[in-house]
Structures are given as C-alpha cells and as structure tokens.
Amino acid sequence: MENNNAPVWFITGCSTGFGRELAKLLLDKGYNTVITARNPDKIKDIADGHNENSLVLKLDVTDKAQITDAVKQTIDKFGKIDVLVNNAGYGYFTSIEEGEEDKIRNQFETNFFGLVNMTQAVLPHMRDQRKGHIVNFSSIGGLRAFTSTGFYHATKFAVEGLSESLSQEVGALGIKVLLVEPGPFRTDWAGRSTERTETKLDDYKDTVGKRMAASLEGSGKQVGDPVRGSQAIIDAVEDGDTKLRLLLGKMAFDMANEKLDMLKQNFEAYKELTLGADFPENER
Numbered sequence: 001m002e003n004n005n006a007p008v009w010f011i012t013g014c015s016t017g018f019g020r021e022l023a024k025l026l027l028d029k030g031y032n033t034v035i036t037a038r039n040p041d042k043i044k045d046i047a048d049g050h051n052e053n054s055l056v057l058k059l060d061v062t063d064k065a066q067i068t069d070a071v072k073q074t075i076d077k078f079g080k081i082d083v084l085v086n087n088a089g090y091g092y093f094t095s096i097e098e099g100e101e102d103k104i105r106n107q108f109e110t111n112f113f114g115l116v117n118m119t120q121a122v123l124p125h126m127r128d129q130r131k132g133h134i135v136n137f138s139s140i141g142g143l144r145a146f147t148s149t150g151f152y153h154a155t156k157f158a159v160e161g162l163s164e165s166l167s168q169e170v171g172a173l174g175i176k177v178l179l180v181e182p183g184p185f186r187t188d189w190a191g192r193s194t195e196r197t198e199t200k201l202d203d204y205k206d207t208v209g210k211r212m213a214a215s216l217e218g219s220g221k222q223v224g225d226p227v228r229g230s231q232a233i234i235d236a237v238e239d240g241d242t243k244l245r246l247l248l249g250k251m252a253f254d255m256a257n258e259k260l261d262m263l264k265q266n267f268e269a270y271k272e273l274t275l276g277a278d279f280p281e282n283e284r
Helices: 017-028 064-078 101-129 150-173 202-218 226-238 250-269 271-275
Strands: 008-011 032-037 054-058 083-086 091-093 132-137 175-182 194-196 245-248
Touching: 008 017, 008 064, 017 032, 017 226, 032 064, 054 064, 064 101, 083 101, 091 101, 091 150, 101 132, 101 150, 101 175, 101 194, 132 150, 132 226, 150 175, 175 226, 175 250, 226 245, 245 250, 250 271
Parallel strands: 008 032, 008 083, 032 054, 083 132, 091 194, 132 175, 175 245
Antiparallel strands: none
C-alpha cells in the first residue's frame, strides 16, 4: 500500500529534465509521487519498483479535462496533494520580429496558462488542508532577458508576477509558493524541449542568430546538474522557512545579482525625472 503518512508530490512534465529527476528522487525517498507527461509511455520506467507509492498519468496541461481527471485520480489514490510542481514548459528561439503567432500562443498556453490551470485545480484541496506548497518553474530567464528567447522570457516573467501575487494571497492559508529559477542545466531545454523559427533577416544574424547557434552548441554541456538541482528543490520545500525564490546554479546566482545592479543603475540615472513626475507637495 501507499504510505499515507508520506507527502504527496504532483509533478507535471516528467518525461525529461527536472521533472524526471525530481520524481526519481522523491520515489527513492518513499514519497507518494504523481508522475505525469503528455505521453505516459515515456515515464512508466520512472515508477518501476515503486508501484505502491507512484501514480503515472497522461497529462497535457493545456487540457483542462485531463487536469481535472488527474487531480481526481490523485485524491482518490492518496487522499491529498501536498506539493504541486508546475514544471511543464519549453523554449522558443526566434527574433521578436520573426516570431510566429501560433508558436507564441502555444508556448503561453503551456508555460503560463497550463501552470494557471493546474494551480487553480489544486488550490481548493490545499485550502481545505490549510497547508501545501506550489512550486512554479520559472528561470533565470524570468528575471532577465536575452536575445532570441524573448517570448520564452515573456512567459516566465508572467509566471514570476503571478507567483509573487499568489504567495501573498495564500500565505495566510498555510500554503507556500516557491519560484524555481535555474540557470543553464544539462536538461533537454535547448534540444528537444524547444521550438525554433530560424532567423532569416540579416539585421539579426549577429544578435539573435549567434545566440541561437551558441545555445544549440552548448546543449548537453551545461554545468548545471538536474539531480543536484532537484535535491535543492526538495530541500527548499522541506525548509521550515521557505522563501519565494530559489536560484539554481552559480550562473543564475551571478546573473540575478548583475540584474540587481543594472536595475539600481537604471533607477538612479532617472531619479530626477522619476521624482519630478509627482505633484509638488504644495499642490497635493
């Protein structure tokens, strides 16, 4: 039988990368783990030897009916959901000008609206329990942006804003929110897990084109270890004083702090104009 005293983790996007490694670590700990993917044949092996404390489900986070069914099956089997990990998502390489609308909208459907749909489906159970964790995968690309991945950044900036608001709404209900912000990790993000619209305009060859080529060349060579990164997520969730943001990897840490410096410099450069936009004190 499943261990009813063990926490129940529900993870989206388990076919590769963080979702797969996180599920394996949790199962090895004896935790009850819901492993999901659009194609369940790609994740059945994760549950081998863990049939009692695992549940493998077909789940496309853009399909609300599948979400409803997956949550119901989880509650029927385990009786609760302690941790929701919104991991499903993918990249899209293109210049902003050459971005294709269908690809842009599809990415938002998965990376943002899929996360929203999952969160809305699980929150009623967590509110009843008066406890739970919602782990939303963002990225260092949710804090700062680069050429060629503008639409991906837009989805992750949206996840950041949503999560910050959510944490304030549900904190008093015993529910915590964790934003995971990895830098480059040795997952399949720049390989299979990405869309691409090749840059054809010469004006973007030296900016967008070069970064697209460099990202493809570096795929599989990143210094980030998804196993260690997944363990860090478990540790952060189980920390009694979970913070909102968890940067993963030295590159993410360095780039995030560079962004803080850039913001500070930007704000100070326009300080006079900024403060001058208010009504004078004698006119308020």
